[in-house]
Amino acid sequence: MFARCRRLTIRRRRSASWSAPTLFPSRPLGFHGDVDGTRFHAAYFAQTPGFWTHGDLIEATPHGGWRLHGRSDGVLNVRGIRVGTAEIYRILDDIDEILEAMAVEQQAEEEPGGTRMVLLVVLREGLVLDNTLAKHIRSELARCGSPAFVPARIAQVEALPVTFNGKRSEAAARDAVNARPVRNRDALQNPACLDAIAIHPVLRAPAAVRVSRGSAPDRAVVIDRDRLRQDLQDICERVxxxxxxxxxxxxxxxxxxxxxxxxxxxxxxxxxxxxxPLSAFLAAPSIEGLATSRDLGAAEMAAQQDVRSGPRVRAVGPDDCEPVCHFLEQIFPESGIEAASWRRLFEHGWSDHKRGFVLLDGNAIVGFLGTIVARRQVNGEAALVCNLSSWSVHAKYRGWGMALLAALLRDQSLTYTAFTPQPISWAALLAQRFTTLDSHRIVMLPLLHAETLLAHRPVISFDPAAVRARLTSQQRQIFDDHAPYDCLQFTVSDGPDHAYLVVKRRAHRLNARRLGGPDKVLPVRIPYSDILHCSEPELLLRHLERVKLAILRRQRTAALVVEARLFPVRPRGVMLPLRTCYRSSLLAAGDIDRLYSEIVLLPV
Structure with missing residues (x-):
């Protein structure tokens, strides 16, 4: 989910020279000493040719409105969390050792989400950034602000880039930490400081890797208490x-x-x-607590969580529907999902199983992990399949996100699926022994499989009564359960062969595009049809073009999308990456489809 933001731009008059842009109130005429206007052009016109561009963002909302966000230079997006640097600087102002500080975003492919926040600090004369001071900075940012404010790396520098009018340039520092050419270098008083930032060893060092600690101590030997705590301390400091x-x-x-x-x-x-177990760790999240848990056992330590203060996890109750829906509207504002749609997570009648878990701080909901559980008949046996949905926590409590997952995974009788995990959630699920379900989906455009039109015409039925009459008792249950949720359900018949399909109309949201001027920034949504279930993939493959055209015409969509694993032989199409995974002791990947999931209930 992405905020559709654009930098505030003002179009200039068409001219052979860039030096005669349209004037507007408070627009500077140029830079002092910039005789030919090169620096002025580089600062405001080079980024978007033909437009005046500076660092304010405007967001086009899904409802046709506009929201002014102000300076974009002061907002970081780290792992999908928007972090305002002003709040970070306010906290750092109270740390006496720091003279100046600047937080910027650094690209890091090894990090979930591909970015991390780094903090550049100028310390008072004679001070050095050691481990003790770095720890103090991190703990103060977490305590006074949010865990989202804590930087991945802290680097001591001699100076921060400053423009000729005395403003610190986060844009220049961001270019330097990412080893990119600095666009506004000529507008800086001290451009030499960027060279030191660009090659700073802390910023250029590779990501820490997990290294072997050697052989673990003999389990039959009683480990000295102090040695145990020392070893745990080493592990915690390193990780x-x-x-x-x-x-x-x-x-x-x-x-x-x-x-x-x-x-x-x-x-x-x-x-x-x-x-x-994570629950045991959360009961006493300290080195002393970890050492004690080894002696007392996980069950006793987990029981202590009920009496400790601070955030806690519990199952969703009957009175939580409206508060959770309100929380989800706040946490996913850019999704455009309304409360009526969020309520589907609680109001579906697929099972009486719990609807998920909430993270509470006092009486306030600060986190949620939804569960959509359905009883399925697989290979003649009943199985409970649980689809994970809307896993989210407030930025201040992001370290507690795993507590929600730990509470969910206690039930070993369930088969768990995740069809829309974010990058950091994906990594966490794989670490909890989830297995990749499929890594690609196939996007199939009209007439891409025209050769299948040469086969004799199959019978495609969309009439609900006729479709239901042809189904088995198990398929009729699926039909009835999905009928209220705008799913296209139909059959394809070719002689004695029949296929039952369930298809959901979805939309892929593109970033807003500039279509000629700042008054024509529109969100772009491409509708497509997504196959959630097909009982006979080989029959579908045999008549792929006719079935595809029938679906696209019926749902008024641009393409048919399917998981690559559905077909024994992959048809032509555009292969796109996909993150889906599952965890089960009963079912194999081939037994799992995407019915009874958040894809059915929510417009995701």
């Missing part, structure tokens, strides 16, 4: 990238995200030789 960590420090207070905490638990499990 979280913070040192020193005291034995009593709250490990959730350093701003680590869910994935970092998950990696920490995996390292500890490798060291101790037994599983450490």
């Amino acid at each position: 979280l990238g913070v040192a020193p960590i005291a034995w009593s420090d709250n490990l959730l207070g350093f701003g680590a995200d869910s994935l970092a905490l998950l990696n920490l638990l995996l390292e500890i499990e490798h060291y101790t030789g037994h599983a450490l």
Whole structure:
């Protein structure tokens, strides 16, 4: 889900010279000493030729309105979380050791989401950024602000880039940390500082990797308590990238995200030789607590969570529907999903199983993980399949996201599926022994399989009564359960062969495009038809073009999309990456479809 934002631009008059743009109130005439206007042009016209461009963002909402966000230079988007740098600087102002600071976004392919936040700090004379000060900075940002404010890396620099009018240039620093040419270098008083930033060893160092700690201690030998705590301290400092960590420090207070905490638990499990449930860790998230959990056992430690203060997880109750829907509207504003659609997560009648889990701080909902559970008949046996939906937490509580997943995964009788995970959620699910279901989907345009038109014409029936009459009892249950949710259900018949298909009309949202001027920025949504279930893929493949054209005409869509794993032989089409996964001790990948899921209930 992306906010459809555009930089504020003002079109200039068409002219052979860029130096005569249309004037508007408060627009500067040029830079002092910039005789030929080169610096002025580079600052405001080079980025978008023909337009005056500066760092304010305007968002086009799905309802046709507009929202002014103000300066974009001061907003970071790290792993999908919008972070305002002004709040970060307000907290850092109270740290006496810091003279100046600047937070910028750095591209990092090894990070979930592909970006990370780095903090550049200028310290008071004579001070050096050591582990103790770095730890203090991280903990203060997490304590006074949010874990989302905690940078991935902190680098001490001699100076920050400043323009001739005295403003700090985050744009120049961002170019430097990403090893890109600095666009406004000529507008800076101290461009030499960018060279030092660009080659700073902290910013250029590769990502930390998990390294073997050697052989774990013999499980039959009683480990000395102090040695155990020291080894756990070493693991925590290495994985979280913070040192020193005291034995009593709250490990959730350093701003680590869910994935970092998950990696920490995996390292500890490798060291101790037994599983450490996340619930036990959350009961006492400190080195001392981890050492105690090894002695007391996970069950007793997990029980302590009920009496500790702070955030807690519980199952969704009957009175949670409206508060959760309100929370989801706030957490996913760019989705355009209205409350009536969110309520479908609670109001479907597919099972009486719990609808998910909420993360509470006091009485306030600060996190949610939805569950859509249905009883399916697979290979003649009943199975409970649980689809994960809308996994989200407020940025301030992002380290607690795994607590929701831990609560869900306690039920080992369920088969779990995830069809729309974000990158960081995807990594967390794979770490929890989820298996990739499919990695690609096929986009098939009209007439791409015209050769199948040479086969004799099949019978395609869309009449609900006729379709239902042809189905088996199990398929009729699917038909009735999906009928209220705008699914296209039909049959394809070719002699004795029959196929039952369930197709959902969806829309792919593109970033807003500039179509001639700032008053014509429109959201672009491309409708497509997504096959959720097909009982006979080989029959569909035999008559693919006729079936495809019938679907596209019926749903008024541009393309037919299907998971690549559906077909024994992949048809022609555009292959696009896909993230879907599952975890099951009962079912194989071929037994799982996308019925009874959030794709059916929500316009995702």
